[in-house]
Amino acid sequence: MAEAERRLGRWVDRGVALGLVVLAAVVWNSAAAIPPSFLDTGFGADYLPKLLAVVLVVLALTLLAETRNKDAETRTGTEPSTVLDGGLVARCWAIARRPLALAVLLAAFILAIDLGLLGSYPAAALFLFAAGLLLAGVSRRSLLLSAACSLLVTLAVYLLFTQVFTVLLP
Amino acid sequence: MSGELLSSFGDVLSLTPLALIVLGTVLGIVVGAIPGLNGAMLVALSLPLTFGWPPLNAICFLVGEYVGSISGGLISATLLNIPGSPSNLMTTQDAMPMARSGKAGRALQLGILSSFVGGMVSWLALVTLSPPLAAFALSFGPHEYFALVLVALVLISSLNEGSQCRALLSGALGILAALPGLDPVTAQPRLDFGFQAMLGGFDLLAVLVGVFAVSQLLQDAAPARVFERIAVQSSRLQVGLGEFVRHWVNLLRSAVIGTVIGILPGVGGSVGSIVAYSTARSLSKARAKFGKGSEEGVIASETANNATVGGAIIPMITMGIPGSIIDVILIAALTLHNLRPGPLLFNTNPEIVYGFMSSLLVANLVMLAVMLVSIRWLARLMEVPKAYLVPALLVCCVVGTYAVNNRLFDVWVMFAFGLVGLLFKGLRFPLGPFVIGFILAPIAEFNLRAALIAEEGRWASFLERPISLVFVAVAALVLAAPLLRHLGAIRKGSAI
Numbered sequence: 001m002a003e004a005e006r007r008l009g010r011w012v013d014r015g016v017a018l019g020l021v022v023l024a025a026v027v028w029n030s031a032a033a034i035p036p037s038f039l040d041t042g043f044g045a046d047y048l049p050k051l052l053a054v055v056l057v058v059l060a061l062t063l064l065a066e067t068r069n070k071d072a073e074t075r076t077g078t079e080p081s082t083v084l085d086g087g088l089v090a091r092c093w094a095i096a097r098r099p100l101a102l103a104v105l106l107a108a109f110i111l112a113i114d115l116g117l118l119g120s121y122p123a124a125a126l127f128l129f130a131a132g133l134l135l136a137g138v139s140r141r142s143l144l145l146s147a148a149c150s151l152l153v154t155l156a157v158y159l160l161f162t163q164v165f166t167v168l169l170p
Numbered sequence: 171m172s173g174e175l176l177s178s179f180g181d182v183l184s185l186t187p188l189a190l191i192v193l194g195t196v197l198g199i200v201v202g203a204i205p206g207l208n209g210a211m212l213v214a215l216s217l218p219l220t221f222g223w224p225p226l227n228a229i230c231f232l233v234g235e236y237v238g239s240i241s242g243g244l245i246s247a248t249l250l251n252i253p254g255s256p257s258n259l260m261t262t263q264d265a266m267p268m269a270r271s272g273k274a275g276r277a278l279q280l281g282i283l284s285s286f287v288g289g290m291v292s293w294l295a296l297v298t299l300s301p302p303l304a305a306f307a308l309s310f311g312p313h314e315y316f317a318l319v320l321v322a323l324v325l326i327s328s329l330n331e332g333s334q335c336r337a338l339l340s341g342a343l344g345i346l347a348a349l350p351g352l353d354p355v356t357a358q359p360r361l362d363f364g365f366q367a368m369l370g371g372f373d374l375l376a377v378l379v380g381v382f383a384v385s386q387l388l389q390d391a392a393p394a395r396v397f398e399r400i401a402v403q404s405s406r407l408q409v410g411l412g413e414f415v416r417h418w419v420n421l422l423r424s425a426v427i428g429t430v431i432g433i434l435p436g437v438g439g440s441v442g443s444i445v446a447y448s449t450a451r452s453l454s455k456a457r458a459k460f461g462k463g464s465e466e467g468v469i470a471s472e473t474a475n476n477a478t479v480g481g482a483i484i485p486m487i488t489m490g491i492p493g494s495i496i497d498v499i500l501i502a503a504l505t506l507h508n509l510r511p512g513p514l515l516f517n518t519n520p521e522i523v524y525g526f527m528s529s530l531l532v533a534n535l536v537m538l539a540v541m542l543v544s545i546r547w548l549a550r551l552m553e554v555p556k557a558y559l560v561p562a563l564l565v566c567c568v569v570g571t572y573a574v575n576n577r578l579f580d581v582w583v584m585f586a587f588g589l590v591g592l593l594f595k596g597l598r599f600p601l602g603p604f605v606i607g608f609i610l611a612p613i614a615e616f617n618l619r620a621a622l623i624a625e626e627g628r629w630a631s632f633l634e635r636p637i638s639l640v641f642v643a644v645a646a647l648v649l650a651a652p653l654l655r656h657l658g659a660i661r662k663g664s665a666i
Contacts (some may be wrong), residue, residue, distance in 0.1 A: 016597060020339070027346065030361050037356040042627060043619045045353035045360045052349070055342050062335045095392050096596075102391040103589060106384075106564055110585055114578050124565045131561035135391055142557070149558040157569055165222065167573040 004088050006070070013067045020060035028053040098134065105131050113170055120169035125154040175297065178524035181226060182532055190231040191529055195536045198238020203246055203548055204559075207386070208255045209239025213499045214382040215563065217375050217506065218570035225507040225522055230529045232503055236496050237289065237533040240476055241541060244281040245548055248274060257475035260447040264460065264467035271463055275545070276408045280465055281472040282541045283414055284421065288473035289534035291425035292432060292480025297527055299433075304488040307513040312617035312624070313632055317641035319614040322435030322491050324645040326603050333598075334652060340599045344607025345614065347372060347587075354616055367579040372587075374502050376571050377608060380584040381601055382499070383567050385591025387560050417469050420450055428474030432481020435491045435606075442481075446474030480530055487511055487523050490613065498605045506574075 031049035109127035112118045118126070132146030161167040181187065194216075201212040213235050220228035243258035248265035261281060268277035310318070327337035350361040351371025362368035424446035431442040450470035451460040460467050482493025483500075490512035492498040504511050509519055516523050541548065571584045594601055625631035632638050 012597065023346075027361065030363070034358055034360050037358055041623045043622050045356050045358040047619060048345075048615045049349055049361060052342060052346055056339070056346075059335060059339045059342060063339065066333065066335055098391045098393065099388040099592060102560075102564075103388055103585075103592070106388075106568075106588075107585060110568060110578070110581050114582075120569070124569075128561045128565060131564070132558050135560060136555070136557035145555075145558060149562065153562040153565060157565060161569050161573060165219070165573065167569070168576070169569065169572065170578065 008088060010067045010070060013063055017060040017064045017067070020056050020063075024053040024056040024060070027056070101134055102131060105134065116170070121154055121158055124157060125150045128153055174520050174524050175527060178521060178528045179532075181521065182230060182525060182528040187227055187230040187529070188532070190227050191234040191532050192536050192540075194231040194234025195238040195533050196540055198235040198240075199242035199245075199537065199540060199548060200238075201235075202239040202242020202244075202255055204556075207390075207559075207563075208243075208382075209236060210382040210495050210499065211386045212239055213496050214375075214378045215566060215570060217378070217499065217503055218573050220503060221506055221574055225504070225509060225519075226525045228503055228507065229500075229522065229525050230532075232500055233526065233529040234533045234536065236500070237476070237479055237530065237537050238540075239496075240479055241282070241285045241537050242548070244278065244285065244472060245545075248277050248281065249549055257443050257478070258471070260443045260471035261468060261475075263447070263471075264462070264464045267461070267463035268465070268468065273408075273463070277465075277468055278545055279409045279542070280414070280468050282538065282545070283409060284424075284469045284472040285476040285541075286534055286538040287421050288425045288428055288476035289479060289530070289537070291422070291473075292429040292477040293527070293531050293534065294480075295429045295433075296480040296484055296530065300484055300488050300523070300527075301516065303484065304513040304516045307489045310489075310513075310637065311635075312621040313635050313638040314641065315617040316614055316621055317632060317638040317645070318435075318489065318491060319610045319617070321641045321645045321648075322610060323603060323607060324648050325434055326606055328648045328651065334649075336597075336599045337603045340594065340601070341603035341607040344604035344609075345611040347377065347604075348608045348611035349615075354612060355619060367577075372583050373571075373575060373577075373580045374505065374609070375574050376580040376583040377587050378499055378502055378605065379567050379571050380587025381591040381605055382495075384564065384584060384588025385595065385601075387564050387567070388588060388592050389595060390556055390560050417466065420466055420469050421473050423453075424450060424470040424473035425477040428477025429481035431474070432478030432493050433484050435485055435493060442478040443471040443475040446470045476534075483526055483530065487515060487526055488513060492606060492609065495602050495605060498609050501609055 027049050031046040031053070034044070034046045037044055105127060109123050112123045112126075113120050117123075128150035129146045132149055133142060136142035136146065162169065182191070197216075198209060198212060201207045202209060213232055216232060216235060220231060223231075239255060240257055243255040244261055244265070247258040247261040248269050251262050251266040265277040265281060268274070323338075323341045327341055328334050348371070350363075350368050352358065352369060353360055359369055427446040427449060428442040431445060447460075447467060447470045450466050451457055454460065454464070454466050456464065456466070478494060482497050485491040485493045486497045486501060490501065490510065492501055501511055504522070509515065509522060567584060567588075568581055572578065572581050574580065591601055593599075594604065621631065622629070632642055
């Protein structure tokens with residue numbers, strides 16, 4: 001199972017290296033589109049982005065080389081080769097599920113304020129309630145605690161930021 | 171200097187700064203003691219609050235949080251076997267076995283006293299080394315500054331646990347994240363992709379809160395393992411002074427190691443504690459006891475991690491180069507108050523420089539008193555339900571980030587960098603080089619371009635100035651070290 005995880009990690013690394021090369025190309029193109037300034041010294045606004053694009057490509061290739069070396073070590077090792085199974089994916093999903101769900105809730109909270117669908121404080125109270133239930137699980141106790149926390153924290157944020165620091169939230 | 175230092179003690183010991191140090195230290199200890207929360211997150215989250223305060227008050231509060239969070243991690247390391255922060259990692263090796271054998275109180279008290287000694291030794295180093303280093307840094311020109319930033323990035327990449335390539339990539343991506351917006355020299359827009367809001371670049375605070383706080387809080391939402399939990403039976407002092415002083419060699423050695431490692435740019439408490447622990451183990455007569463409840467192990471780890479705090483502040487206030495991740499946030503705090511850390515700060519704002527020094531000493535004393543007195547109650551912090559704490563802190567992130575510029579764009583930036591931080595953790599890319607790259611990018615770019623324009627593009631000019639040459643040589647050696655080790659191993663293998 002550990003070998004399956006390592007193999008998955010190496011495929012992810014290959015994807016990361018490819019993504020970095022694409023990013024470097026985007027940065028280079030964007031920097032090349034900057035017109036030269038009237039004080040052109042040859043070291044203008046495009047200099048560092050281009051330099052960094054080259055560094056990113058070199059490091060992405062190094063990452064690929066590291067991955068290849070590890071593959072070669074595995075092939076020469078005595079451990080039997082393993083295939084990626086559904087159990088590994090399920091375990092990864094079990095770990096990542098709640099952080100991703102919380103991120104989606106957080107995005108919805110910010111979006112609701114940004115689009116003016118809700119005021120900051122009602123949106124915060126709703127987010128606190130929903131996130132509390134997400135993390136604690138749905139039960140009578142968690143319903144009560146989430147509701148209490150959402151009211152108390154929203155009140156505390158209102159008192160601290162709006163009353164003490166006079167920040168006007170949208 | 172002594173006059174200015176004494177007068178800064180007068181400022182720091184007045185009511186508001188002192189109260190803020192106490193509050194910051196207590197908050198730091200609380201956050202350090204709760205597994206999953208850490209000092210960088212707390213300090214980043216507190217930045218928006220300190221925005222409107224006088225700079226000295228902000229420094230007192232943030233330094234208190236820094237010291238408290240490094241020390242508070244000892245509690246969960248001892249009672250739960252979970253390091254409260256990465257710098258408490260080695261403490262778990264011996265503190266938990268001590269706790270299991272009924273010596274939880276003793277392990278905690280040894281850790282607290284050692285943390286205090288580490289903090290005091292590094293404070294002495296801060297007071298004595300900073301003024302001459304700042305005077306030396308005044309001779310730096312663009313070549314030296316760029317080479318110094320290069321060393322900082324290479325050092326943090328090589329001393330990080332894990333792949334050097336990933337750490338360098340993380341640093342490069344941090345620099346890249348700092349580039350969008352108006353070019354600092356020609357004021358031309360770049361990498362803005364047509365978005366008007368991107369012309370100002372990414373707000374420093376939004377990036378820091380996203381990377382440190384939001385990513386950590388999202389990660390904390392993952393289902394946690396259930397850990398063995400040990401209670402503290404008594405808060406009575408179980409370590410005699412004479413008995414503690416007998417460890418003076420270990421204490422002094424670990425404090426010096428921690429301070430020196432703290433001074434290295436970007437390298438924080440975790441490396442200091444690992445090196446001090448390994449050194450104590452290799453020099454100990456009772457080597458076999460390490461990992462099974464050795465008091466020497468607890469002392470080495472806790473002395474060194476607190477000693478990195480003072481050490482790390484030295485390059486920050488003398489050269490503007492962060493000595494640790496939390497120092498990146500302290501630089502951001504100074505920047506928010508229109509102060510630029512570096513050698514000139516000693517002339518322009520000596521009250522800030524000496525404020526750092528005196529608040530560090532007072533925070534160490536407060537930490538010692540608070541932790542010794544309230545250890546039994548602090549141990550109960552580990553029972554705080556994170557299901558309700560995490561959403562509340564996320565709301566504080568959103569409101570705090572919005573409050574600085576009253577722009578929702580900054581809140582989206584914070585969210586995006588929170589996801590970037592989470593992705594980095596998933597891909598095993600260290601976050602330290604990323605934020606250090608982000609904060610040092612403007613210094614690096616300005617000085618690189620100034621040096622190359624002055625020398626008509628000759629890169630060799632970096633090797634023609636002695637200080638710059640030394641920095642470049644150190645960076646090259648550190649980069650080449652893994653390759654040299656590999657070649658050495660091959661040679662040894664063929665010799666056998």
